[in-house]
Amino acid sequence: MSEAIWWAVARSEEISAEKPFNVDIGDQPIVLWRETDGTVRALEDRCPHRRAPLSLGCILGSGAIQCGYHGWTFDGESGQLVDIPNLKSERKYPPVYKAKPFGVHESAGFVRICLDAKAPPPADDGYALPLSGTSTVALEHGQYIAALFDDPSLLISIKGVRFSPYLLAELCEQEGQLVMERSCQWASPHWPAPFTSDFPISLRIATDPVTGESDLTLRDDEFNLLLQATLAPVPGARQVTQVRWRAMLSPERPGLAAKAMGLGAPLRVHDHIDGAALRVLKPSASIHADDLREKIAARTDQQDEVA
Amino acid sequence: MLEISDNPATSANDDPITSDPRQFSAKVNAWMPHEIMLTDAWFPLAHSFAVDKKPVRRAVYSQPFYLWRGSDGQVIAAENHPNDTLAGAKSEYTDESGHYPVLEKYGYVWGWLGTPENAAPEHVPSIPYLPEDGGLPLHMLGTVRFDCCAPLSLENLIDLTHADFIHADVVGDEKMDSETVEVFHDSETITMVRTCVNKSVAPIMKMFGGVRDDVQQVRQVIRIYLRSHAAIAYGRFSPGDNVQLFHPCVPETRDRTRLDYAMNTSNVKKSNLFRYIMPKASYKVSRQDSSMTSPQSPRYMRPEKRKDLHSPLDEAGQKYRVLMTALAERQARGDFAYRDDVSADCSDIIGYEKA
Structure with a gap:
């Protein structure tokens, strides 16, 4: 797992000052919590004393995290050990007595972690979309993103919308992102997609080439915005994918079908994948993703060298 | 504008279908249909009736075309929708105002993908059995889609054994x-003529066309205009009515094909159900084709060490592969000239019998 990548491992709502929260990036377990001033902290979810998960401990009034096993207490910013309560002393502990800290950045309702604590923070993403959720899916991260490109209906449902197999634009690079656009239909009775001349709505997917974090934009054929969403898939332990998402239904939605999107949840991110459907899903748009990723990475490396 | 007369007809030396069988075979087996992107071509983007004041969206190789009619009824083809706030920069395929060359012929709106200055009406393919001004009734027109890359769809079409x-x-x-x-x-073209003696009668002709015999004499012609990814499929059946199909395969993306077809059955008597049913057979036939070409398509996306096997009946498909690859290679070298005339009346080539 590369060090300098910012992964959206949690939604802001999931992190509190009451209870530590465990996530992982690949095989790296991480504990997250909020200090009393709202700052989010992240340490390796492993007490350096006896390797117990710090997430089983508690958050003290000082904002430090205390291991639930022997009470070792750590500063969230530096990871430095600040107290071993049973020693009843004011002693200072050597610098090696610390839990591994990670970089933390919170914006737009997502908490992002970088395994390199010294990495420069990413740019702020604007405002938090009001709807949100978390799903954990038994599918490897790369396969999850490939399925998003090839058939999003295996991963998500948008109220009243049916994804067609037909693309307005296949995967291409736009400003460092992988971008594609898929024709969609309303889920009401309609002429079958293979015989349809013009589709009433389309879904644009813009995906970060490394993290797979994807901005989804559903628009009608007059380019009115209907729904926007961000899906943040993160590779987890045992090759599962943790997906945090946020979404917002556009307040102005012309047409009856678009208005009906407001009845119930407009976006669902599936917890379960239909393995039988996935097995026979033919690679299509996704097959170009690796080439595009390589192209973007090569260019980034070149720019880094020049810099 | 490109002038056809400026470009000498293909000479034997330029012919990519070489007489050396090993070289030919190597080219056939290097077939990478997903990598082929031919430009400086007219693509039949929409039936004329489908384009009105509200912009409709089409694509060629993911390049967007928005089509609508101005107040004078003329079609405008633009790169961006007027309401698109996410629109990217203008490409090299449009003029300063973001418009593509566009024209109407045979009942279709044809958009030019390529250098705008090279667009010329004489590069629109000849389709002898479609009225130049269009106007076929709607029941003879339709849209179907293939879940595969366009050259595979056309390779499928030109190999009629599959039918x-x-x-x-x-x-x-x-x-x-x-x-x-x-x-x-x-x-610029490939034409396949298949002649069958005493072939079992097409069930659709038996059921709806009034053919009572058990066998018929069949002469089927598929002619593909390589750059436009458009084919004409002309069949003469005896006994039976001639079938006159225009079969464009617009490569909307590298792995999806759009077919706005026109099946002119005006040669069939108005009292004969075949006149109305045959154009609708496309809905069934296209799904049957897609059931095979869709799983085929990803298997042609990457170079493959194992060679495809061929029979003598695959000659047309093999030559189609070589010609398409040669045209793509020529364009990669910066040569976009038309060396042969695609708009010259091809009635004699396809053996078209005017009613």
Whole structure:
């Protein structure tokens, strides 16, 4: 797992000052919590004393995290050990007595972690979309993103919308992102997609080439915005994918079908994948993703060298 | 504008279909249909009736085309929708105002993908059995889609042996006394003529066309205009009515094909159900084709060490591969000239019998 990548491992709502929260990036377990001033902290979810998960401990009034096993207490910013309560002393502990800290950045309702604590923070993403959720899916991260490109209906449902197999634009690079656009239909009775001349709505997917974090934009054929969403898939332990998402239904939605999107949840991110459907899903748009990723990475490396 | 007369017709030396069988075979087996992107071509983007004041969206190789009619009724083809706030920068395929060259012919809106200055009406393919001004009734027109790359769809079309198997319930099975396949080509087209003697009658002709015999004499012609990814499929059936299909395969993306077809059955008597049913057979036939070409398509996306195996009946498909690859290579070298005339009347080539 590369060090300098910012992964959206949690939604802001999931992190509190009451209870530590465990996530992982690949095989790296991480504990997250909020200090009393709202700052989010992240340490390796492993007490350096006896390797117990710090997430089983508690958050003290000082904002430090205390291991639930022997009470070792750590500063969230530096990871430095600040107290071993049973020693009843004011002693200072050597610098090696610390839990591994990670970089933390919170914006737009997502908490992002970088395994390199010294990495420069990413740019702020604007405002938090009001709807949100978390799903954990038994599918490897790369396969999850490939399925998003090839058939999003295996991963998500948008109220009243049916994804067609037909693309307005296949995967291409736009400003460092992988971008594609898929024709969609309303889920009401309609002429079958293979015989349809013009589709009433389309879904644009813009995906970060490394993290797979994807901005989804559903628009009608007059380019009115209907729904926007961000899906943040993160590779987890045992090759599962943790997906945090946020979404917002556009307040102005012309047409009856678009208005009906407001009845119930407009976006669902599936917890379960239909393995039988996935097995026979033919690679299509996704097959170009690796080439595009390589192209973007090569260019980034070149720019880094020049810099 | 490109002038056809400026470009000498294909000479034997330029012919990519070489007489060296090993070289030919190597080219056939290097087939990478997903990598082929031909430009400086007219693409039949929409039936004329489908384009009105509200912009409709089409694509060629993911390049967006928005089509609508101005107040004078003329079609405008633009790169961006007027309301698109996410629109990217203008490409090299449009003029300063973001418009593509566009024209109407044969009842279609044709958009030019390529250098705008090279767009010329004489590069629109010849389709002898479609009225130049369009106007065919709607029941003869339709849209179907293939979940595969356009050159695979066209390779499928030019190999009519497949029809005897996956379309047997529509056009008849493989039972016949003899079958011959002839292939003709130039640098811009390939034409396949299939002649079948005493072939089992197409069920659709038996059911709806009033054909009572058990066998019929069949002469089917597929002519592909390589750059435009457009084919004409002309069949003469005796007994039976001639079938006159325009079969464009617009590569909306590298792995999806749009077919706005026109099946002119005005040669069939108005009292004959075949006139109305045959154009609708496309809905069934296209799904049958897609059932095979869709799983085929990803298997042609990457170079493959194992060679495809071929039969003598695959001559047209093999030559189509070589011609398409040669045209793509020529364009990669910066040569976009038309060396052969695609708009010259091809009635004689396809053996079209005017009603």
